Amino acid sequence: MDDPTFQTLADETPLPDTIPARLRQQLAFVIEVDKLKTILRQSPLAAVQRRENDAEHSWHLALMVVILAEYADEPIDIGHTLKLVLIHDLIEIYAGDTPIYHPTMGADQAEREVKAAEQLFGLLPADQATEIRALWDEFEARETPEARFAKAMDRLEPQLLNWMARGGTWLSPGITADDVRARKAVIGDASKALWDASREIIGEGERRGWARPGR
Template sequence: MDDVLLTDKNPLPDVLPERLAAQLRFVVEVDRLKTVVRQSPLVAAERRENDAEHSWHLALMVILLAEYADEPIDVGRTVQLVVVHDLIEIHAGDTPLYDTVGAETQVEREQAAADRLFGLLPADQAKRFRDLWDEFEARQTPEARFAKAMDRLEPLLLNWMSRGGTWHTPGVTADVVRARKSVIADASAALGEAARAVIDEGERRGWLRPSP
C-alpha cells in the first residue's frame, strides 16, 4: 500500500485543532479495514467476510459470551482488544490461520504495520492503541486470552455453517484444526469443549479430513 493517506485525496478543513485533525485522519484511514478480505465465508451471503465485519462480530461475542471466561474479565477492555487487533492488517494484510508460508513473515510485517498505522495518532493515543495491540498478541492477561479465544471461535462457527470452509485448505486435517483452536480452552474450558465438539462432528460428517 502506498504512503498516501485517504484524507490526502480530500484534506480536512485547516481550521480543525491539530489533535482532532489527527484523530479524524485516523478514523478515515481505518476505513481501509473494510476492504481487507479474510478467508472465512459468510453464513448469510455468498462471499467472504472482511476484517471490519470480523472485528464487529468478535466484539459482540465478547459481550455475549463473557460469562464463560474461566477468569473474571473486564468486558470493555476485552472489546477494545478485539476492535483494535486487526487494524494493522490494513498494511500487513490478513494471514490466514492455515497459511504456513505467510506465517513465516507475519510477526515482522505486523510489527511494522502497527508502527506505521498507530503512529498516525496523537502520541498518547498511539501508545494506548499499541499497548492494546501488544497485549492481545502476548496473551498474558485474562482479557487478551479471552479476546484470542473469540478470534479463533468465530471462524470456526463460520466454517461449520459452510460445511467446511477453510477446513478444505490443502494439508489441513482435523488434528491441525484442533491444534490451532486449542487457545480457546486457554480462556474458557466450556468454550474449548464446545469447539472440540464442533471439530469432532465436522470430522465425523466428512467436512474435515481425518488425521493420518
C-alpha cells in the same frame, strides 16, 4: 512517516484547517481505518456466499465478547476486552491478512505486523498512539485474562463460520481435523466450556466429512 511517498486517505481529501490539530489527526486516523472494510479474510460468511472482511470480523468478535463473557474461566473486564478485539486486526490494513492455514505466509508475519503497527498507530497523537499500540501488544502477548479471551473469540468466530459452510477453510489443502484442533486449542486457555464446545463442533465436522480425518 519514513516513506515520503506514503499517503493516507485523508491526504487525498484534506480535512479543513480550521479543525483543531489534534482532532484533525484523530479524524484522519478514523478515516484511514475505513480500509479495514476492504481486507478480505478466508472465512466464508454464514448468511451469503462471500468471504468476510476484517471489519465484519472485528464487529462479530466484539458482539461475541458481550454474549459469551460468562464462559470466561477468569473474570474479565468486558470493556477492556472489547478494545482488544476492535484493535487487534487494524494492522492488517498495511500488513494484509495472514490465513491461519497458509503454509508459508506466517514466516514473516510478525515482522510485517510490527512494521504496520508502527506506521498505522503513528498516525494518532502520541499519547493515543502509545495507548493503542499497548492494546495491540497485549492482545498479541495473551498474558492477561482479557487478551486470552479476546484471542479465544478470534479463533471461535471463524470456526462457527466454517461449520456453517460445511467445511470452509477446514478443507484447505493438507489440513486435517487434528490441525484444526491444534490451531483452535488457545480457546481452552480462556474457557473450558467454549473449548469443549469447539471440540464437539470439530469432531462432528470430521464425522460428517467437512474436515479430513486426523492423522
